[in-house]
Amino acid sequence: MKKLILTILFIIITTNLLAFEKGTNFTIEDFKEAQKDGKTIVVNSWNKYCSTCKAQTKIFESAKNDFKEVIFYFYEQTENPEIANFLKIDYWTTIAVYKNNKEIAREMGLTNKKKIYDLIKKGI
DSSP states (O other): OHHHHHHHHHHHHHHHHHHOOOOOOOOHHHHHHHHHTTOEEEEEEEOTTOHHHHHHHHHHHHHHHHOTTEEEEEEETTTOHHHHHHHTOOSTTEEEEEETTEEEEEEESOOOHHHHHHHHHTTO
């Protein structure tokens, strides 16, 4: 019985970790083009094994509906070092807000919806 319970827990935990499938949805050129257009851009760096990143993803799913005028860009930190270097973002869970060719705000590790929304609003 103990082995069965452990097996079930392992499957649940592994499935939840692997369920986090968010890809990189932009290039440096896309970012530059959006900046030229004066758009508010929110960039989130993440890693597929990061529980904080997973919590942020759920909030960003809502934010994309609540802030339709904002462009949301996501990239996997370890798989896209060229983006990380270009944006000078060194850590997963970083959320950076850009407007009119400059960075407006940056925070790491936020998982509170109100705080993330307040950060996004700094660029609007």
